[in-house]
Amino acid sequence: MTRFVLNSRIVQTDQPPGTILLDFIRLSSGLTGTKEACREGECGACTVLLGRPGPQGLVYRTVASCLLPLGDVQGCHVVTVEGLSEGPLTLVQEMILEHSASQCGFCTPGVVMSLTGFCLASKAFSFREALDALDGNLCRCTGYVAIRDAARALCERLEGVDPDPALRVATLVELGILPQGFLEAPSLVDGCQTPEAPGKAEAIKAVLVAGGTDIFVQRPEQLRKTNLEFLSRRQDLKFIRLEDGVLRVGGAVTVESFRLSEVVNRIFPTLRDDLLLHSSTILRNRATLTGNLVNASPVGDVTIILLALDATLEIRTPEGQTRRVRLAEFYRGYKQFDLAPGELITEIRIPEPAPGTRFNFEKVSNREILDIAAVNTAMRLVLAPDGTIQDLRLSAGGVAPVPLFITGLEGFRGRKPEGETLGLLARHVVEMVSPISDIRGSATYKKLLLGQLVRAHFSAEVLS
Ligand SMILES: Cc1cc2nc3c(=O)[nH]c(=O)nc-3n(C[C@H](O)[C@H](O)[C@H](O)COP(=O)(O)OP(=O)(O)OC[C@H]3O[C@@H](n4cnc5c(N)ncnc54)[C@H](O)[C@@H]3O)c2cc1C
Ligand code: FES
Ligand code: FES
Structure with a gap:
């Protein structure tokens, strides 16, 4: 049995724990405000709020319900767009309306949930945080300008609001961003019993689910009726x-x-x-x-x-x-x-890095965000007081069958990371890799790209 709070009521179901929450919401609960599009975590149409009990009470975060197994919301508060709309429009919805940030409306429930999630999770109610919160919501119609305008207007309305996380839900209820029902959610959640964690023997046979964002893309059907252990x-x-x-x-x-x-x-x-x-x-x-x-x-x-x-x-x-x-x-x-x-x-x-350690990460993908890298690479560098390399670690992705740790860098110790040394280093790294040509680029392109990214690790900005 899975027991949790869906909007303002406790629900209990014997559907398999591997059932996708989005299906439960739409097909079993008739809450069709949450939309289904990609079913792979790519579009944000299925975004809901998940309130999970933590040491300081319920912690609300936005999640893609198309990759969330039902068993994982045991003892939690799940909020769909219907759960925000007990009465008049919320402030977030008003801002969307005022700025014409909805056209066909298919993405709109997800956008509303993401902006509401921003209000719940944000540290400082900044516009930058609001934009980051929307990074998983695709819209085919608005061109995003109107959605940004709505987000900016929301942040303006939040200026000067007490950001204390302990008061957050009460503050947002007062501002009309959350409905009154949120105040009763903790006691409703308390009423949802959490089953004991599985014993050792059972756990050995169970498939571990952490976030599920890999395995529920790869094999959702197979996992539906599998014994699952939820690390969350x-x-x-x-x-x-x-x-x-x-x-x-x-x-x-x-x-x-x-x-x-x-x-x-x-x-x-x-x-x-x-x-x-x-x-x-x-x-x-x-x-x-x-x-x-x-x-x-x-x-x-x-x-x-x-x-x-x-x-x-x-x-x-x-x-x-x-x-x-x-x-x-x-x-x-x-x-x-x-x-x-x-x-x-x-x-x-x-x-813990030694004082003065430089770290740098480079990733190139077809789309700037929400995309898997064609090539990525990271560097940890310690420079000696005279500016020479004292310690250097490099890794590279997308260029070998495994995430690659680059070996053989000892010879670069004692040299200044500039000019000819950088050329030799880039060549050393590129000689170690064996990328394949695929949808993200040809093998030749990936090698050239990696060489350039290795040089980028030593840009003036990183070394300063
Ligand atoms: C739309 C989309 C975009 C993505 N973009 C990126 C991206 O930009 N960059 C990127 O790197 N990845 C990306 N991913 C892949 C994925 O989100 C990440 O790999 C993520 O970190 C996987 O973590 P998870 O907790 O969801 O793993 P899960 O799917 O829960 O688990 C993956 C595997 O790890 C095992 N496992 C998990 N935790 C443990 C543990 N503690 N001990 C033992 N085994 C364990 C599970 O049993 C399972 O086999 C993307 C995925 C999607 C769907
Ligand atoms: S349906 Fe696209 S992210 Fe869930
Ligand atoms: S309004 Fe149509 S997809 Fe966003």
Whole structure:
């Protein structure tokens, strides 16, 4: 049985936990305001709000309901566009209307949910955050200008509003952005019993679902009736903390939580923008770092970043033992890696960079955002006081059957990263790779591109 709050009522269903939430919403609940288009997380038409209980109460985030298994919303509050419309139009809807930001209307419920999600999750109600929140919503009609205008007007109305997250729901109810019903959601959610986590024997046979943004694209039908274990419910795997010179990231941390984490922003300031290039808000709110690693795509953005940062994985075996593997030694061939069935990555360990360390990430894709890279690459560099290379790590994606850690860079230590040295370095990297020609570019193009991206790692902006 799955029990959760859908808008303002508790629902209980015995449909398989692998049922897609979008189908439950539209077909079983008759809430057709949430639209279905791509069913692959690409368009945002199916965006809903998911309120998940956390240590400080319900935390609301926008998610793509077409990739969200029903079992994963057990004990949560799911809000569709109908759940916002108890009475008059909300402020977000008013802004859309006022700025003619809806034409055929197919994308509009998703846009409304994303802007409402921005109001719930934003730190400072800035226009930039509002635009970022819309990065997963495609519109074929408006040309986006009107949608931006509506977002800007919304931000203007939010100027001076208390951003305290603890007061957020009450504040937004007062502003007419959320309906009154949200105030009762916590007690309704309390009434939805959460079943016990599966025992060890059961967990061994279960397929692990983290964000589901890979496996529910790949095999939704097969997973519908499979025994699933949902890592999003594991509070013990959601930590991010710096301890004894190691950034420790739990095995169920989402890309968006990592991107916005204060400690991550402090020690890796560029990652906040770099990770905007990973999918879109409605996916990053679900997608995890570990899911990216285990998906083992040769071009996974998180994987390429973590390779350059010298991450180590902490893995728990079904017998309860713990072992560690360096990410640089994790991949063995195309989609082959050092993880046995039943093993769980509980933690990603990233060494704190030495003072003055430079980190840079480059990604080239056909579309600037919401696209898989043709080639991506990351660099971690430590310069000696005389400006020569003291330590250098490079990774490259989309150019080999595995996410590639570039070896053989020791010879570049002691040299200044300029002129001939950069030419030699780019040639060294390009000689190590063996890309294939595919929809994202020819093998020749990818090699040339990688050479240029390696040089870009050493731009004046990065080295300054
Ligand atoms: C529209 C779209 C756009 C995308 N854009 C990008 C992009 O720009 N860049 C990019 O890199 N990726 C992108 N992706 C791919 C995907 O979002 C990422 O790979 C994501 O990080 C996967 O994480 P997840 O938590 O959703 O994985 P899931 O689908 O939940 O899991 C993937 C695999 O990892 C296993 N797994 C997960 N966690 C653990 C764990 N702790 N221990 C052991 N096994 C585990 C699962 O069992 C499963 O086999 C995109 C996907 C979509 C649908
Ligand atoms: S239907 Fe397109 S993102 Fe879900
Ligand atoms: S208004 Fe038609 S798709 Fe956006």
